[in-house]
Amino acid sequence: MSSEQAGASGDAPGETAGGASNDTLNQLAALADAFAAEAAEVADRPGWESLRLAWLGKKQGKLRGLMGRMKEIPPQDRRAFGQGVNELKGRVEAGLEAIDQRLTQGERQADQDASRIDVTLPGRPPQLGSLHPVTQVIRLIEEIFAELGYSVADGPEIEDDRHNFELLNFPPEHPARDTQDTLFVDGGLLLRTHTSPMQIRTMLARQAPPIRIICHGRVYRNDNDLRHSPMFHQVECLAIDEGISLGDLKGTLEAFCQRLFSPETKVRLRPSFFPFTEPSAEVDVTCSACRGKGCATCSNTGWMEILGSGMVDPRVLRACGIDPARYSGFAFGLGLDRVAMIRYGIPNIRMLFDGDERLLRQVRS
Numbered sequence: 001m002s003s004e005q006a007g008a009s010g011d012a013p014g015e016t017a018g019g020a021s022n023d024t025l026n027q028l029a030a031l032a033d034a035f036a037a038e039a040a041e042v043a044d045r046p047g048w049e050s051l052r053l054a055w056l057g058k059k060q061g062k063l064r065g066l067m068g069r070m071k072e073i074p075p076q077d078r079r080a081f082g083q084g085v086n087e088l089k090g091r092v093e094a095g096l097e098a099i100d101q102r103l104t105q106g107e108r109q110a111d112q113d114a115s116r117i118d119v120t121l122p123g124r125p126p127q128l129g130s131l132h133p134v135t136q137v138i139r140l141i142e143e144i145f146a147e148l149g150y151s152v153a154d155g156p157e158i159e160d161d162r163h164n165f166e167l168l169n170f171p172p173e174h175p176a177r178d179t180q181d182t183l184f185v186d187g188g189l190l191l192r193t194h195t196s197p198m199q200i201r202t203m204l205a206r207q208a209p210p211i212r213i214i215c216h217g218r219v220y221r222n223d224n225d226l227r228h229s230p231m232f233h234q235v236e237c238l239a240i241d242e243g244i245s246l247g248d249l250k251g252t253l254e255a256f257c258q259r260l261f262s263p264e265t266k267v268r269l270r271p272s273f274f275p276f277t278e279p280s281a282e283v284d285v286t287c288s289a290c291r292g293k294g295c296a297t298c299s300n301t302g303w304m305e306i307l308g309s310g311m312v313d314p315r316v317l318r319a320c321g322i323d324p325a326r327y328s329g330f331a332f333g334l335g336l337d338r339v340a341m342i343r344y345g346i347p348n349i350r351m352l353f354d355g356d357e358r359l360l361r362q363v364r365s
């Protein structure tokens with residue numbers, strides 16, 4: 001074809017060099033056919049690249065040497081030869097361009113196929129956050145006490161000895177002040193070892209009962225094992241008014257524990273000692289896992305020891321400017337982490353503070 005076109009367009013005069021001219025033009029025609037055959041075989045990008053190098057490559061391209069052969073061509077045929085070479089080059093370039101477009105289109109199609117959305121597949125749910133188990137327990141406890149007419153008091157996590165110990169009737173030699181338990185910070189301050197300083201601050205600020213508050217937050221002790229974390233959470237309840245009795249304490253404990261665990265929860269008080277209450281009692285509740293039958297959670301006793309409680313020691317009231325002859329009150333406190341562990345069946349307190357999303361996903365309320 002190229003020879004025909006080259007011949008047709010060529011207006012080389014005379015037929016003297018017809019033999020040589022035809023030979024050369026035939027060679028060009030053969031090259032064009034060879035390229036067409038090779039081009040038809042190209043199926044992928046590496047094949048296209050090989051074809052391009054084989055024909056247009058600067059070192060071994062088949063078209064490269066052609067122009068250099070011009071001097072072998074009789075002068076009257078040179079124009080036709082030049083046109084033939086240019087035409088062949090144009091064909092090769094156009095052929096490569098066409099294959100390139102075909103491959104690109106195929107690649108695009110493959111990309112689209114790969115990323116096509118299958119509308120029949122079930123949707124992927126978005127990742128939802130959830131409240132930490134301790135936060136969930138705090139919110140529940142706030143709700144329970146709000147219904148009982150209590151408000152929430154607050155206070156600093158860095159305390160002084162006076163609010164953390166002295167006003168709570170801890171004698172100077174009391175072991176709780178020991179560096180074994182307390183984490184001290186510069187300037188004679190310490191990280192509060194319990195939430196009780198918030199009770200003290202509330203009494204000092206108000207001095208005029210009735211007082212009905214709960215306070216909760218982080219507390220710190222120099223303690224770290226499977227059942228203890230150096231940072232944990234407490235909540236405390238304080239009620240002060242005229243004529244408050246141990247019966248009010250027990251009634252409030254029952255109402256609280258039955259809302260926190262289950263309506264059939266029973267409460268048992270055992271005599272104990274705390275510096276800031278007199279009398280003092282440890283509080284057991286029937287195990288929520290076995291409902292009192294005995295299981296691993298309650299060490300087969302049927303009871304869980306979860307609270308400390310008592311009537312506020314008159315010395316504490318007096319130290320906070322409240323007249324113990326007129327007013328009395330009760331206080332109790334418990335570890336929020338322990339309640340969260342019981343409520344959600346979490347075996348190790350440190351799992352609460354690992355920040356593992358898998359735990360948080362399981363306790364989503």
Ligand SMILES: [Zn+2]
Pocket residue numbers: 287288289290291292293294295296297298299300302303
């Ligand atoms: Zn049990």
